[in-house]
Every structure is written in C-alpha cells, then in structure tokens.
Amino acid sequence: MPYDTAQFKTTFEETPLPMSERIAFIGGGNMAASLIGGLLKAGHSPAQIAVAEPLAERSAWLQHEFPGVQLGTQATAVVTGARAVVLAVKPQQMREALANLALDAGCVVVSIAAGVTLASLRRSLGGGVHLVRSMPNTPALLGAGISGLYAEPSVPAAARALAERILRAAGDCVWLEQETQIDAVTALSGSGPAYFFLLTEALREAGVQLGLAPEVAARLARQTFVGSALMAAGETDVQQLRAQVTSKGGTTQAALEHLEQAGLRKLFADALRAAEARSRELGALLSKES
Ligand SMILES: NC(=O)C1=CN([C@@H]2O[C@H](COP(=O)(O)OP(=O)(O)OC[C@H]3O[C@@H](n4cnc5c(N)ncnc54)[C@H](O)[C@@H]3O)[C@@H](O)[C@H]2O)C=CC1
Ligand SMILES: O=C(O)[C@@H]1CCC=N1
Numbered sequence: 001m002p003y004d005t006a007q008f009k010t011t012f013e014e015t016p017l018p019m020s021e022r023i024a025f026i027g028g029g030n031m032a033a034s035l036i037g038g039l040l041k042a043g044h045s046p047a048q049i050a051v052a053e054p055l056a057e058r059s060a061w062l063q064h065e066f067p068g069v070q071l072g073t074q075a076t077a078v079v080t081g082a083r084a085v086v087l088a089v090k091p092q093q094m095r096e097a098l099a100n101l102a103l104d105a106g107c108v109v110v111s112i113a114a115g116v117t118l119a120s121l122r123r124s125l126g127g128g129v130h131l132v133r134s135m136p137n138t139p140a141l142l143g144a145g146i147s148g149l150y151a152e153p154s155v156p157a158a159a160r161a162l163a164e165r166i167l168r169a170a171g172d173c174v175w176l177e178q179e180t181q182i183d184a185v186t187a188l189s190g191s192g193p194a195y196f197f198l199l200t201e202a203l204r205e206a207g208v209q210l211g212l213a214p215e216v217a218a219r220l221a222r223q224t225f226v227g228s229a230l231m232a233a234g235e236t237d238v239q240q241l242r243a244q245v246t247s248k249g250g251t252t253q254a255a256l257e258h259l260e261q262a263g264l265r266k267l268f269a270d271a272l273r274a275a276e277a278r279s280r281e282l283g284a285l286l287s288k289e290s
Contacts, residue, residue, distance in 0.1 A: 021048060021162065024082035026075045026097050027089035028053030028062045031112055034140035035086060036066055038169030041143065050078035052097075075101050084162050087111040087121075091282040098124040108159045110134055110166060114186050115282025118152060118179060130159035133182050134167055135190045145171030148185030150178070183283075187275035195271070200225045 023039070025032045028051040036049060046068030052075040053059045059071050072078040075097055079085055084107065089097045091113045098121075103109065105128040111121055118131045125131070132155065136147040147167040151160050160175075167173050176182060200221050207217030232238050246252040 021083045022050070022081050023048065023084045023086065023166065024050045024052070024075075024078045025086045025088050026052045026078075026101075027087070027093070028058055028071075029088060029090075030138065031136060031140065032086065032088035033062065033065065034138065034145070035088070035112075035136070035166060035170050036062075036069065038140060038143055038171075039166065040066060042169040044169070050082065052078045079103055079107075082107060084108040084110060084166060086166060087113055087116075089113065091115050095124070101125065103129050106130065106159075108132060108162050110163045112136055112147075113282075114190065115183070115279045115284075117283045118150075120283065130155045132160065132163040133179060134163065135182050135185045136167060136170055137189050137191075138193050140170030143169075143171055146189050147171065147173050148176050148182055148189070149173055150176045150182050152179075183276045183279040184272075186279040187272040191275050195268075196225060196229075 021044075023044070025036065028036075032051065032053075036051070039049065040046060046066060047070070049066070050070040050072065051059075051062055052072050053062060054073045059073070062069065063071060070078060079101065081104065085103060087094065087097065087109065094111075094113055094116050101124070103125060107129045109121065109125060109129050110132045111118075112134050114135070116133075118133055121131050121133075130151070132149060132151045134147050134149045137145050139145045140147075147170070149160075149163060149167060151163065164173050164175075174185075176185065203221040203224065204214075204217045207220060208214050212220070228241075231241055242256075246256060
C-alpha cells in the first residue's frame with residue numbers, strides 16, 4: 001500500500017494499560033476482535049483476556065488471530081475474576097448472553113451494543129457492578145476508531161478510566177453528558193463509516209456512467225476517499241479543505257451546487273435521525289423482552 005494506515009489515527013493522549021487487569025469479552029465478533037487487537041497492540045497480556053464465543057468457527061479464528069487469549073463458549077465460563085467485562089453481542093442477543101451471569105462486585109461492564117440502555121443492563125445484572133455504555137466504530141480495527149462513552153454519575157473515576165483505556169486501544173474517545181446522546185453517536189460515528197463507503201460506491205458508479213472503465217473508476221473513487229480522509233485528519237477544518245478544492249465558477253462548484261440544491265444536508269440529517277430512532281427502538285425492544 002502506498003500510504004501508511006497509521007496516518008489515519010486521530011492524535012490522542014496515550015494511556016498505557018496496566019498489565020494486570022483481566023478483561024472478558026462476551027461475544028467475539030467483529031467489534032470485539034477490533035478491541036482485542038487494539039488491547040494486544042497496546043501491550044495488554046493475552047493471558048489476561050478471555051472471550052465467550054459460541055460459534056466454533058469464529059472461536060477457532062479468534063484462537064488463530066489472538067494466541068494465548070482464553071476462549072469459552074458461554075459468558076459464565078469466562079467472567080470469573082474479570083475486572084472488566086465488555087458486552088459485544090448484537091442487541092438482539094444480549095438478553096440470552098446475560099442470562100444467569102454473576103459478576104464480581106466492582107466489575108466494570110462496558111456495553112458496546114447499539115440501543116441497549118443502562119437501565120435494561122442494570123435489570124439483568126443487578127447492583128454491585130459499574131455500568132458504562134459505549135459506541136465505537138469499525139475503524140477501531142486500524143486503531144483509527146472513535147467511541148462515545150457514557151457512565152452514570154455514580155460510577156467511580158477508576159472504573160471510567162478502565163473503560164476508557166479499553167476503548168482508547170481502538171482510537172479516540174469522547175465522554176458524553178447524557179445517555180441519550182449515545183444514540184446520536186451511534187447515528188453519526190457508529191454507523192458513519194457506512195455512509196462514506198456508500199459515497200465511494202456512488203462516486204465509482206457515477207464515474208462508470210461518465211465513461212470510465214469500472215476498475216479505473218473504482219481506483220479513482222477509493223483513493224479520493226482515502227486521500228481526503230488523510231487531509232481531514234490534519235489541522236485544517238473540513239469546510240476550509242472543501243473551499244480549497246472549490247474554484248470560483250469551476251467544476252467543483254457546479255457539482256456542489258447540485259448537491260446542495262438536491263438537499264444533501266437535509267438527506268444526511270434525516271438519515272441520522274432514522275439511525276438514532278432505530279437505536280432507541282433496539283433498546284426498547286430489549287427492555288420490553290426483559
Ligand atoms: N459493526 C459495527 O459497526 C458496530 C457494532 N456495534 C455493536 O457491537 C455489537 C457487536 O457487533 P458486531 O461485532 O458487529 O457483531 P458480530 O455479529 O460480529 O459479533 C457478535 C458475536 O457475538 C456472538 N454471540 C452471540 N450470542 C452470544 C452469547 N449468548 N454469548 C456470547 N457470544 C455470543 C456471536 O456468535 C458473534 O460472534 C453490537 O451490539 C453492535 O450494535 C458497535 C459499534 C459499531
Ligand atoms: O448497524 C448497527 O446496528 C451497528 C451499530 C453501529 C454500527 N453498526
């Protein structure tokens with residue numbers, strides 16, 4: 001690859017993990033693997049990480065990717081002695097994943113599940129544990145993610161710090177003042193990578209319609225996305241970056257005027273509203289079932 005993916009990383013203060021914390025993941029899917037990969041890169045000992053993953057094929061993959069990490073098929077088998085438990089199952093799988101789960105008092109529970117509220121987690125897990133809700137995103141895989149976090153005011157600073165260290169291994173972190181803001185974070189940055197990928201697909205297709213060969217259009221669209229992302233990761237505000245491309249009376253202005261007139265901003269506002277509403281629905285679904 002002609003560019004270094006490390007350049008994608010947002011700059012953030014490094015907070016090295018203490019090596020002694022035992023962390024259990026419930027669910028070993030895509031997001032869990034991103035976080036585990038980040039923790040191991042940050043120097044966390046694999047022996048101090050455990051994962052509950054019921055799918056045999058996925059479990060074998062995890063074993064291959066992360067040698068030394070403890071694997072089990074059920075949550076109850078991996079949480080013993082865990083200082084932190086990361087809930088990384090789909091919202092619809094959460095109820096079953098938490099059934100009969102007894103956690104050590106003072107354990108920090110970090111849920112990354114879309115929509116699942118702290119109230120419903122409290123109902124399943126009872127008192128005695130510290131609950132943190134978080135929403136990361138898939139660039140976590142490259143250490144270039146961003147997560148929103150929310151903890152109830154009663155959660156002590158040490159518990160917040162541990163939750164943040166886990167998420168920081170995958171990128172930047174933002175603390176939120178209200179739990180409902182997690183639904184907005186889900187709509188913006190949680191689902192956000194898909195919007196940029198869709199945009200890249202659309203550019204690729206439009207390029208083909210203008211007569212470019214599909215592989216040429218794909219290369220142009222992808223590298224334009226990558227190059228623009230690298231520029232956006234710098235100091236200059238994106239609005240200014242946009243202005244720098246847009247010559248007065250030029251081609252970019254012609255395209256942007258079309259996008260603005262077609263209501264692109266409203267389209268995104270409506271799309272994010274739909275994602276936020278779906279996040280709340282997923283939470284309500286679980287609350288009703290529990
Ligand atoms: N994919 C994304 O872009 C993002 C997803 N999330 C959230 O992260 C969570 C996980 O998402 P993904 O990793 O994409 O899903 P995934 O489907 O890749 O991973 C979920 C894993 O949990 C396992 N599982 C199912 N039932 C289980 C149980 N009872 N005990 C233990 N493990 C169980 C599944 O076999 C699967 O491997 C979801 O709640 C999602 O809302 C958060 C941010 C971004
Ligand atoms: O689509 C979803 O529900 C999950 C949450 C954010 C990204 N993916």
